[in-house]
Amino acid sequence: MALRLSPVFDVIVGSREKDKAELTCRLGIETLKNRGTACSLTGVSNQDAVDSAEVVILAIPFKHLAGTLEGLHGFENKIVISPVNPMEKRDHFTFVPPVEGSAALMVKRLLPPTARICSAFNTIAANKWKALDEELAYSVPVCGDDAEAKRQVMDIVNRISRLQAFDAGPLAASSMVEALTPLLLNIARYNKMRDVGIQFR
């Protein structure tokens, strides 16, 4: 995700281990440089990333989400994007939401009430982010309760490759967005496709 965002935005990558974030960013800068692409990419600790960023993307597996957020502070008034999909692989992939109903609503409960939470980027597979030669011609549903924050998140989405943002309603509607990802994983698996994205039309 950082490889796609850092040519367009100043990207600060946070990690529990600052060294790991720095290494990841050095490799990312190198990758983009070899393609002749300038970028802005800095590796720091998770807390430094939250403190420095205007918009925080919680690119964390669901199982680490609560633990990570509980160790961090400073989310007041920030735009926070949840791309997180709570799911499990049983014999097929299944949407397994937390008691709040969705990962996005769990984030809302864990963060201060002034945090401006949106869900976005849920259905873009990691391999798609990495495949820099491929255009990302996909639809991205965006949910949120803060209209201005949602507009900004949709603008961010629309500036990346050929992603197209769609307003998918309030944050409470995120469960239906998060359930899309295990559906897409099942479709990839049962139809022998590599990675599956969606377009609304």
Add this chain to the structure above:
Amino acid sequence: MALRLSPVFDVIVGSREKDKAELTCRLGIETLKNRGTACSLTGVSNQDAVDSAEVVILAIPFKHLAGTLEGLHGFENKIVISPVNPMEKRDHFTFVPPVEGSAALMVKRLLPPTARICSAFNTIAANKWKALDEELAYSVPVCGDDAEAKRQVMDIVNRISRLQAFDAGPLAASSMVEALTPLLLNIARYNKMRDVGIQFR
């Protein structure tokens, strides 16, 4: 749906009121005839439809699903397609599954164990079925536990306009398909679109 299916398959429309089914079919035949399209379309009672059909499509709103099925018999060994989406309109459209987890799993509980249940056609809006001048260039996820029944349902899907069937896994995965429809209704509403469909790619 009958307007799109009856030029390709023998379609028997069932209704609680046989007269209503007959009238609907006369109007449908007329509509298609005016377009120079031959069709096979017959209106009967719900029970006669179940008795005569090889494949039964439960094109019923969720709130009438249990009541309708409880009054019918003869589903043994039949292929039964559920396009039903249990949802409610609160301030936005929301997926509200029954205790079984999905409409498709509720159908499974209500029908005899030999019924071969698949979910399909969940995300094709009524207006799209009706707009005979428009091609239906959409993806259709199909779930089911009976591999041969699922293959037949996918074949039916693939013979209608430009619909493309995708195997979306076992019947237990239907909840994620049914949740797509309220998501699409929200996207239509919040982005001022008329009817929204999906393509997997």
